[in-house]
Amino acid sequence: MEPTAAQLAELARQLAGTAPNEIDCEAVLDCVAAYFEATQSGITPSADLAMVGQHLEVCPSCLEEFQALVRASAGE
Amino acid sequence: MMHTHAITRTNAQWLDGLQRPEPISDAVADLRDFLKRGLARTFADRRDVDDSDLDDFAQDAVLRVLNRIDSFRGDSRFTTWALAVGIRVAMTAMRKRRWGDRSLDDLCIPQDASSDAMRAAPDPVVVTARQDALTALRASIDNDLTPKQRAVVLGELAGMPTAQLAEQLHTNANALYKLHHDARLRLRAGLQQRGFCESDVRDIVYGSSND
Incomplete structure (x- = not known):
């Protein structure tokens, strides 16, 4: 399989957001709620929670789920 | 109720x-x-x-x-x-x-898909620079990754769900993420070896700050 230019551009976007130390998707699930509430309240996330934001830059699946959390919480 | x-x-x-x-x-x-x-x-x-x-x-x-x-x-x-x-x-x-039941071997991506990144950069110099960076990225994918890392990167780009990808590679989600992370670090290093710095990579997507 040969990736398209658009897919390579998406990969390049992920590379630009790649950090030496990252948390994985399971770890994100444990703290994404706190990250969401902090960002919704306009509070700067702690260093611990900031790693969630970094993960969302490089993981399309978790980003999709975070956006879903925003939509799901809109009516609460 | x-x-x-x-x-x-x-x-x-x-x-x-x-x-x-x-x-x-x-x-x-x-x-x-x-x-x-x-x-x-x-x-x-x-x-x-x-x-x-x-x-x-x-x-x-x-x-x-x-x-x-x-x-x-x-x-x-x-x-x-x-x-x-x-x-x-x-x-x-x-x-x-x-x-569905598609496997890694079934991944098929249209070869004529055009790139928004390319369309957004009418300046031939910028287009050429981005094409060079993309060519370097393709070369790094082909040459700098292990077969498993390449499968993870290409599978993820094709939109294959993590659970299916992990199953087909006989691993779990956490190990898959580590594979992908290691692959990204290798690709960044591979780009640097080919003369591209991180800002060049970002320019592929966002355009040069001098555009």
């Missing part, structure tokens, strides 16, 4: 109701109703999700929440955390449904 007091419980009340060998049935029912409402908002614009799906997702989500309730850190509302877990459950099921 829809319970109206689902979101008025405190975290302690939720945990007290759910964190028992035999969880209190009202708490379980409240949680299921709460998750179903949240998932309904999530999938409000999806025609391929009906009420029966929402029931199934909510039921599975309740089980997942109960299974991992010990990992709730208490630094958010319990309901926000439970909703995040429920969304993970539902999204995973939807991705599996969308992906």
Whole structure:
């Protein structure tokens, strides 16, 4: 399989957001709620929670789920 | 019956109701109703999700929440955390449904797909620079990654769900993420070896700051 230019551009976007130390998707699930509430309240996330934001830059699946959390919480 | 007091419980009340060998049935029912409402908002614009799906997702989500309730850190509302877990459950099921039984060998990407990144850069100099960076990235994918790392990167780019990708590579989600992370670090190093710095990579997507 040969990736398209658009897919390579998406990969390049992920590379630009790649950090030496990252948390994985399971770890994100444990703290994404706190990250969401902090960002919704306009509070700067702690260093611990900031790693969630970094993960969302490089993981399309978790980003999709975070956006879903925003939509799901809109009516609460 | 829809319970109206689902979101008025405190975290302690939720945990007290759910964190028992035999969880209190009202708490379980409240949680299921709460998750179903949240998932309904999530999938409000999806025609391929009906009420029966929402029931199934909510039921599975309740089980997942109960299974991992010990990992709730208490630094958010319990309901926000439970909703995040429920969304993970539902999204995973939807991705599996969308992906079907295709394997890594079936991945097929149209070769004539044009790039928004290219269309957004009419300046021939900029276009050439980006093409060079993309060529370097292709070369790095082909030459700098292990077969497993390449499969993870290409599978993820093709939109293959993590669960299916992990299954086909006989690994788990956490190991898959590590593979992808290691691959990204290798690709960055590979680009640098080919004369491209990180800002060149960013320019592929966002355009040069001098555009």
